[in-house]
Structure formats: C-alpha cells, structure tokens
Amino acid sequence: MAQLILASSSEIRAALLRNAGVEVQVMPARVDEDAIRAALEAEGARPHDVADTLAEMKARKVGDKMPEALVLGCDQVLDLSGVVLSKPESADEALAQLRAMRGKAHKLLSAAVLYEAGKPVWRHVGEVRLTMRAVSDSYLDDYVARNWSSIRHAVGAYKLEEQGVRLFSRIDGDYFTVLGLPLMELLGYLGQRGFIAS
Amino acid sequence: MAQLILASSSEIRAALLRNAGVEVQVMPARVDEDAIRAALEAEGARPHDVADTLAEMKARKVGDKMPEALVLGCDQVLDLSGVVLSKPESADEALAQLRAMRGKAHKLLSAAVLYEAGKPVWRHVGEVRLTMRAVSDSYLDDYVARNWSSIRHAVGAYKLEEQGVRLFSRIDGDYFTVLGLPLMELLGYLGQRGFIAS
Numbered sequence: 001m002a003q004l005i006l007a008s009s010s011e012i013r014a015a016l017l018r019n020a021g022v023e024v025q026v027m028p029a030r031v032d033e034d035a036i037r038a039a040l041e042a043e044g045a046r047p048h049d050v051a052d053t054l055a056e057m058k059a060r061k062v063g064d065k066m067p068e069a070l071v072l073g074c075d076q077v078l079d080l081s082g083v084v085l086s087k088p089e090s091a092d093e094a095l096a097q098l099r100a101m102r103g104k105a106h107k108l109l110s111a112a113v114l115y116e117a118g119k120p121v122w123r124h125v126g127e128v129r130l131t132m133r134a135v136s137d138s139y140l141d142d143y144v145a146r147n148w149s150s151i152r153h154a155v156g157a158y159k160l161e162e163q164g165v166r167l168f169s170r171i172d173g174d175y176f177t178v179l180g181l182p183l184m185e186l187l188g189y190l191g192q193r194g195f196i197a198s
Numbered sequence: 199m200a201q202l203i204l205a206s207s208s209e210i211r212a213a214l215l216r217n218a219g220v221e222v223q224v225m226p227a228r229v230d231e232d233a234i235r236a237a238l239e240a241e242g243a244r245p246h247d248v249a250d251t252l253a254e255m256k257a258r259k260v261g262d263k264m265p266e267a268l269v270l271g272c273d274q275v276l277d278l279s280g281v282v283l284s285k286p287e288s289a290d291e292a293l294a295q296l297r298a299m300r301g302k303a304h305k306l307l308s309a310a311v312l313y314e315a316g317k318p319v320w321r322h323v324g325e326v327r328l329t330m331r332a333v334s335d336s337y338l339d340d341y342v343a344r345n346w347s348s349i350r351h352a353v354g355a356y357k358l359e360e361q362g363v364r365l366f367s368r369i370d371g372d373y374f375t376v377l378g379l380p381l382m383e384l385l386g387y388l389g390q391r392g393f394i395a396s
Contacts, residue, residue: 021361133386139395163219165374166385166396175373176363187364188331196364197337 002116004195007062007073013181020187022196027066029058029073037086047079051111052125063115070195071115076180078156079107085156094144094157098167101156103134105170108155110177112186122189126182128173130160135167143167200314202393205260205271211379218385220394225264227256227271235284245277249309250323261313268393269313274378276354277305283354292342292355296365299354301332303368306353308375310384320387324380326371328358333365341365 006014009028017024033054040050052075059073078085080101088094107129114122135143143163144151151157151164158164160171160178176183191198204212207226215222231252238248250273257271276283278299286292305327312320333341341361342349349355349362356362358369358376374381389396 019360020363133389133396135396142395162217165218165381166389166394168382169386170382171372172370174369175376178373183363184366184368188367191331191364197340198331198333198364 002068002070002195004190005062005066005069005071007058007071010074010180012179013074016176016179016181016183020183022187022190024072027062029061031057031061033075034086037084041084047077047082047084047107048109048111048125050084051075051077051109052113052123055111056113056115056120056123059113059115059120063118067117069116070121072186073113073115074181075111076155077109077111079109080104081106087155088152088157091144091148094148094151095140097157098132098140098144099137101132102140103132105129105131106156108173108178110180110182112182114186114189122186124182124185124189126173126177126185128171128177130168130172130178131170132167133169200266200268200393202388203260203264203267203269205256205269208272208378210377211272214374214377214379214381218381220385220388222270225260225269227259229255229259231273232284235282239282245275245280245282245305246307246309246323248282249273249275249307250311250321253309254311254313254318254321257311257313257318261316265315267314268319270384271311271313272379273309274353275307275309277307278302279304285353286350286355289342289346292346292349293338295355296330296338296342297335299330300338301330303327303329304354306371306376308378308380310380312384312387320384322380322383322387324371324375324383326369326375328366328370328376329368330365331367 004024006024006026007029054075055073059071063071085097111125190196202222204222204224205227252273253271257269261269283295308324311318388394
C-alpha cells in the first residue's frame with residue numbers, strides 16, 4: 001500500500017485527514033507561492049485556476065522526490081467577484097478586504113491534487129459561497145483590532161471558527177472546504193481506489 | 199443588558215457561542231425528553247415540529263425561573279424520509295440506523311427558541327441535508343465496532359467531525375447546524391436587538 005503524503009504545512013488539513021482516520025505524513029512543499037500567485041494573476045488566470053495550479057505545483061514538488069507515494073497538494077483562494085483576495089499583510093489591508101466583502105457574497109475555492117508516479121491522478125476544486133452581513137464600520141474596526149493576531153493567517157481576514165462567524169448571514173457548502181480541503185471528495189477517491197476502506 | 203442562558207448541557211453548543219464571542223451561562227433544563235419525543239411522535243408530529251417543540255419546552259422550563267434573562271432552548275432531530283432517528287441505545291440499533299440511511303439523503307434539523315419574560319421571542323429551525331454513500335456491510339460493522347463509545351451520544355449514530363465523514367458524499371447546509379445550533383441565524387437576531395455588537 002502506498003503512503004499518503006501531505007505536501008503542506010497546514011495543521012488544519014493534517015488534522016482533518018487524521019480525524020477522518022486517514023494516516024498521513026506531512027512534508028511541506030517549498031514553492032514561492034506569492035510569486036506564482038502574482039504571476040498567474042498578472043496573466044489573468046481565473047481564481048479557480050490559480051488554486052488548482054498552485055495545488056498541483058505543491059503536489060508535484062514533493063511527488064517528484066517520492067514517486068512511490070500518493071502526494072496531496074492543496075491551495076485555497078478567496079474569489080470576490082473574480083478578484084483573488086489573499087492573506088492580509090497589515091491590519092489596514094484586513095480592514096480593506098472586509099469592507100470590500102461586506103454586504104456581498106464571495107467564494108472560497110479549496111483545490112486538491114493527488115500526484116503519483118510523476119503525474120496527477122486526481123484533482124478537485126471544492127467551492128463554498130459565503131454571504132457577509134452589512135456590518136458597520138465600527139464593528140469591522142473592532143473585529144480587526146481584537147482578532148488581528150489570528151486573522152493575519154487567514155485569506156480574506158476572517159476566521160469562521162472564531163468570532164468571524166458573526167460577520168456572516170449564510171454559508172452554502174461544506175465546512176471542510178471552508179477549512180481548506182475538499183475532504184469528502186478526496187475520501188471518495190481514496191475509497192474507490194482501495195487506499196482506505198469503504 | 200439581559201444575560202443569555204443556555205438551557206442545555208450540550209458542551210458543543212456552549213463552545214459554539216463562546217467561540218463566536220458571546221457570553222453565555224449554562225443551566226440545563228430538566229425535561230423528560232424521551233417521553234415527550236415519544237408522545238409527539240405517537241401523535242404523528244412532523245420531525246420539524248418535534249425539534250421546535252422540544253427546544254421551546256427547554257427554553258420555557260428555565261425561562262420561567264429566570265424571567266429577566268434571555269433563555270435559549272435547543273433540540274436536534276434526524277429526519278429520514280419523515281421518520282425521526284434518535285441516539286442509538288445499542289450497537290445493534292446504531293447499525294440498523296446506519297443501514298437505513300445508507301445510499302440515501304437525510305436531514306438534520308436543529309431547532310432553537312429564545313424565551314424572555316415568560317414567552318418565546320425568537321425561533322428558528324435550521325436544516326442540513328446529508329447524503330450517505332452506499333458503503334458496504336463490512337465497513338458499517340467495523341465503523342460501529344471502532345466508534346461505539348463516541349457515536350452512542352449522536353443522533354443517527356455518526357460523528358461527522360470524526361471518522362463519520364467517510365460515510366458521506368455530500369452535505370448541503372452549514373456546519374453549525376450539523377453540530378446542533380443554527381448559530382448564524384441566532385447571532386443575526388442577537389445583533390438586531392443589540393444584545394451583541396453588529
């Protein structure tokens with residue numbers, strides 16, 4: 001039986017897999033995400049394709065070293081009407097992102113690609129639609145001030161599993177995809193090919 | 199400012215509220231849930247109404263003692279084609295429930311009722327639709343054997359946040375409602391009436 005390797009340093013993705021009873025080894029891919037993201041966006045790549053391409057690059061980077069393993073690459077992108085929002089670099093940028101999303105719906109796209117023997121064998125981009133309330137300026141100011149140490153690591157500058165839930169009126173899609181991994185679809189594939197029981 | 203009291207011993211509901219930054223005091227309602235549930239079902243009550251009625255009874259029970267507080271009663275019901283599934287009383291019952299749900303969709307209904315000054319002031323029943331894979335008999339046998347100590351406390355005999363996620367191919371609805379509380383709708387009401395900032 002091949003081993004499953006997660007080409008990502010994301011603790012939450014490893015935890016999602018382990019909670020589901022799937023053994024996984026973590027081996028983060030070293031790719032210059034910011035540069036690749038900027039280059040793809042400069043070429044006018046759609047948010048969906050940015051996420052998918054980055055997930056594949058991470059899977060390939062580790063997969064090339066481990067051709068006998070099944071290597072999982074992942075990426076998450078926030079799509080606000082066709083524009084990609086990333087992790088905020090400052091509290092001011094966090095505030096600007098939240099103001100841009102306020103009163104509107106946006107999408108979280110969570111891409112996963114499995115590499116094996118030097119090529120991609122499975123891929124999926126999960127999608128969740130989130131509708132933000134028309135919260136006040138003062139609420140957003142307070143939210144960023146109180147939560148900056150946590151939300152600086154989050155695309156779109158919110159964490160749904162913490163106080164960020166108060167920003168939203170509606171979520172369409174599953175929680176695993178919100179957290180950055182289309183877990184059910186991945187488990188479906190792993191079950192079909194007999195990597196896990198089903 | 200009134201205080202918010204959770205008329206439930208559910209740790210996960212208290213955690214959901216606290217993670218969202220809402221102060222809540224826990225004061226479980228003592229009602230004979232099983233007897234009430236059985237009586238309602240014997241009268242042919244719909245699953246939606248069973249959940250709503252039980253949530254209201256719990257809110258009223260505590261609310262009558264604390265008329266100045268805002269008291270939250272909650273209940274969750276699993277609706278499989280109009281039939282209510284409860285927490286399994288034995289591993290055999292768990293297996294029978296999982297077999298009945300296999301290859302089909304079912305709903306989780308999470309009801310919440312707020313009582314204040316002796317009457318209900320807000321109510322909502324959140325709904326999530328879950329589609330279970332056509333998993334094998336042997337997989338279900340193993341699943342129940344491995345997870346019985348955990349799933350005996352869960353309606354429908356599965357825990358999505360653990361290995362239970364492997365049983366599902368699709369979830370339509372938000373995760374908070376899966377966990378037993380229509381959190382976004384509740385926060386929306388608490389914000390509107392100025393109980394929390396918004």
